[in-house]
Amino acid sequence: MARFTAIPNIPAADVPYWQSQTLNAMKQNVELLTGIGGELDGASRAITKGSVTVSNTPAQTMTQVTARGTGFTISEQSVASLEDYGKLISNVQSLANDVATLRNYVNTLITQLRG
Numbered sequence: 001m002a003r004f005t006a007i008p009n010i011p012a013a014d015v016p017y018w019q020s021q022t023l024n025a026m027k028q029n030v031e032l033l034t035g036i037g038g039e040l041d042g043a044s045r046a047i048t049k050g051s052v053t054v055s056n057t058p059a060q061t062m063t064q065v066t067a068r069g070t071g072f073t074i075s076e077q078s079v080a081s082l083e084d085y086g087k088l089i090s091n092v093q094s095l096a097n098d099v100a101t102l103r104n105y106v107n108t109l110i111t112q113l114r115g
Helices: 017-034 084-114
Strands: 071-074 077-080
Touching: 077 084
Parallel strands: none
Antiparallel strands: 071 077
């Protein structure tokens, strides 16, 4: 969790008007970014590294395609071999598992970033 120090009020006396206005605007913006500015929905609050707890994704399961498109010609029709067809099914399943894992990580990250 991020830690922020409160910003003291800008003095109204002995400070030129333009400088007071500029410092007040900067103070308000910093307070909104740190989440201490009283904004009800927190839409202006900045995301800090402490807000994100998603760990590194695991190693990719599918590192290379093992199906090669080998097969036979039967009655002038190309037919995949049963072995190559099985490899293709395995490759597609590995790819689907990798996509599902990454999708889960991305959804978790989006949820954390939204707060």
